[in-house]
Amino acid sequence: MKYSAFSAVSIFVGTRFTLSSKKANQLVSFISALAISGLVLGVAILIVVVSVMNGFERELKDRILSVVPHVVFFGDAADSDWKTRAEALMNHDEVIEVSPFTQLQGMVHSKGTTRPIQILGFEKDRTPAIFYELLEEHMLNFPSSNEVLLSEVVASALNVSKGDSVRVFSAKTAFGGTSVHNFVISGLFSTRTELDQVLAITSMSHLSKISSTKNAMTGLRVQVVDPFMARQLGYDLLEDLPFGYGFRDWFQTHGNLYKAIQLSRNMVGILIFLIVAIAVFNVTSMLMMSVLKKRRDVAVLKTLGCSRQDIVKIFFVQGTIIGVFGIVLGVIFGILGCSIIADFVAYIEHGTGRVLLDTTIYPIDYVPVDMRFSDIASVALSAVVLNGLATIYPALKASRIKPAEELRFH
Known part of the structure; x- marks a missing residue:
């Protein structure tokens, strides 16, 4: 049988594979939990870090550059x-x-x-x-x-x-x-x-x-x-x-700070993005384990008329469900993290008596946060794309299973 796009059968079987929790699949379940946890942490941390760096950039413009003159003329x-x-x-x-x-x-x-x-x-x-x-x-x-x-x-x-x-x-x-x-x-x-x-x-x-x-x-x-x-x-x-008369602009006095914020934002963003990528490719490991455990089920599905494309779709659905679940949780925890990080740092400073953001080192003495929907959407979309790419190889591997070889001893 052939189905266009993602048929009800592909979605149903993929969902059942994801939700199955037989004792024989404990290792797969553990790897699935590991993959989801990695996605949640990676996405959440990336959202928090990007929002904090946005906050530093905003404070540079709104607070520091309101105190520092944009241009000073000397004569x-x-x-x-x-x-x-x-x-x-x-x-x-x-x-x-x-x-x-x-x-x-x-x-x-x-x-x-x-x-x-x-x-x-x-x-x-x-x-x-x-x-x-x-x-x-x-x-x-x-x-x-x-x-x-x-x-x-x-x-x-x-x-x-x-x-x-x-x-x-x-x-x-x-x-x-x-x-x-x-x-x-x-x-x-x-x-x-x-x-x-x-x-x-x-x-x-x-x-x-x-x-x-x-x-x-x-x-x-x-x-x-x-x-x-x-x-x-x-x-x-x-x-x-x-x-x-001559002049001096703020780029000469605080330009290095702005460049440092931009560089830090880009470098930290890349590092955290790589963490997300590693977490996403845990999905690949999970799906490969699932394919090994489901070889007989795949063979049965093929004998019932499922094509190679249907098998690919089934495992793609399984990987997508796990990925989207982890990404959604990551976005939720990221937003929650952004809402409490400033108070959390202040609480740590008050409890320990130590100043974490000393203005002799940092441009401001508090943690600024600037959540932007565009950044959150970009993080989530990038994670979804990476997750989709991570499902391709295991899905193709499953589609190449030969029913005759798998079922001849059963």
Whole structure:
């Protein structure tokens, strides 16, 4: 008898072969369980890993690049007409925000501890939006005169808190000498990024008075619509500034981080995909064992009129049922894993007292997760395709069984 596509007989017999649990088939059942477990773990881990790497990429764009300027323009230190420069840049449609700033780099000292520090000074009405959000989030006021807002990481290292005083040492000139500045901590904040290792904020007017620039800005921080077009926009915007200005974009300061995230995502994805592939080909081993156990059944089916194509379909159905079952479970556990991994890591950190994501090593101090339907579908579809390929050889092997040879002693 011949059947088009997957006939009811092929599906029925393939399903019966899959669900059969005779004692004689304990080894096959064990290998089937092993194959399903491998698929579940492989698919679930791949979904979690890809989602976490997506999360790091998203946080780079949404959090880190909201704190880090997309483009910074530097010019003559004596140029005090920053309002005109800022207005010229804001005329561009691609520019979201322009913030003049003064910068002071040095060492901060308190209670016998010294750390590197980068103090950014802003005008109150031109403070970058992200820093205003931080002020509101931590219920802080904009610092005045000799006040400074200190990151929680730096404050913890110095063992200081709101109201304490710190001393900042900086170079007096490019040729040497040291200046000492006293600040009062008016509040603490956290960006939850690697920037917390050195960051502090104060008023631009006060910082420019005590720094070597003297009443002038250090540069212009510019946020643009598309951060990945920052370099090209930098060249375009440079045409609206006087001769002597230059710029630096975020690719120069954090480009390696973005490349590292992309490389890590690709490499880890490939490794986990290989694990899935190995798990899928456990299905091949299981089906080969099933073929050995079902040789007599296959011979009987052939004598009843099943063609070689029907036998192929039967074992293809068996492999597909096992594969799809494992893949569906893997997707479910992968989604569950994505939903709890951030809390799980936080729980481990709290329980052990150890920081797993230290911002001296990682760009952020928490596990970001960004589940995307397209990635989950791609993982599941790839696993289904690999599973289908894994069933071909055993199915063909079964179709070549000769009824006369198998049944002559029965």
